[in-house]
Each structure stands twice: as structure tokens, then as C-alpha cells.
Amino acid sequence: MNKLNSTWKAGKTSRFYTVDDIIAVLGVLPNCEAMQLPLLKSESLGAADPSEDFDARKNWPECPSIKKIRDQSSCGSCWVKYSKKNYYANNILGTLFKKRFHGHQF
Incomplete structure (x- = not known):
């Protein structure tokens, strides 16, 4: 690896001594429910x-990407990977939506 310059x-690294030290920086929150944002219903369209x-x-x-259900139950950093996949899916859906509807309809 280091030969690549x-x-x-x-x-x-001496930063992590135990598995708990590693888990602490993976973004795993002890009380995820307390961190959830309120659900907003979009009525703009x-x-x-x-x-x-x-x-x-x-x-x-x-x-x-809609067809796959991914197990995220034990991953602390999966939000990075799956937020990218969600962005990709939303991009596709947004493109399909624009093809089916035109702005003057709203």
C-alpha cells in the first residue's frame, strides 16, 4: 500500500484499543429514537x-435499487453507502416523474 506513494x-494506530473504541466512532447512537426527526408530509405536488x-x-x-431490501441492522456507517443509493433511486424516480408529468399540471 505504501509503495503507491x-x-x-x-x-x-494507537487510537483504538478495543472494539468499543471503534464502534464509538462509527456513528452508532445508543438511543436512535431520540435522534429521529419528525415526519413531514409533502403536499407541494x-x-x-x-x-x-x-x-x-x-x-x-x-x-x-427499489427492488432490493438491505439489512442495515448491525452497521454503524451504512448511512453513507445507503444515502448514496437512495440518492440514486430518487434521481431515477425524479427523472421518471418529469417524463410522466409537466410542471403546468400542478
């Missing part, structure tokens, strides 16, 4: 509540 050098049988996978089959 990068801007940093790989090596051992006149969106109605989805029906009981609404399935995003069927509604937007062009979006591959």
Missing part, C-alpha cells in the same frame, strides 16, 4: 396518501 501512509396496495417496485420497474 500516496498523500497518506498506511500504518497501525398535491400528493395523496398511497393506497394500501401501492408497490413502488411495480410502479417504477425501471428503478433497480
Whole structure:
């Protein structure tokens, strides 16, 4: 690794002594419920509540990332990876939405 002459050098660190030390910096919060933001309902597009049988996978089959359910239960830094995937999915959905509807309809 160090033979690549990068801007940093790989090596051992004394920063982490135990697994708990590592977990403490992974973003895992002891009380996640206390950190949740309130749910906001967007009505800017006149969106109605989805029906009981609404399935995003069927509604937007062009979006591959919607079809996968990922287990995030034991990961402390997964928010980075999955926020990117959510951004990707939202980008696809936004593009599909623009193709189906025009701004003058709202």
C-alpha cells in the first residue's frame, strides 16, 4: 500500500484499543429514537396518501435499487453507502416523474 506513494501512509494506530473504541466512532447512537426527526408530509405536488396496495417496485420497474431490501441492522456507517443509493433511486424516480408529468399540471 505504501509503495503507491500516496498523500497518506498506511500504518497501525494507537487510537483504538478495543472494539468499543471503534464502534464509538462509527456513528452508532445508543438511543436512535431520540435522534429521529419528525415526519413531514409533502403536499407541494398535491400528493395523496398511497393506497394500501401501492408497490413502488411495480410502479417504477425501471428503478433497480427499489427492488432490493438491505439489512442495515448491525452497521454503524451504512448511512453513507445507503444515502448514496437512495440518492440514486430518487434521481431515477425524479427523472421518471418529469417524463410522466409537466410542471403546468400542478
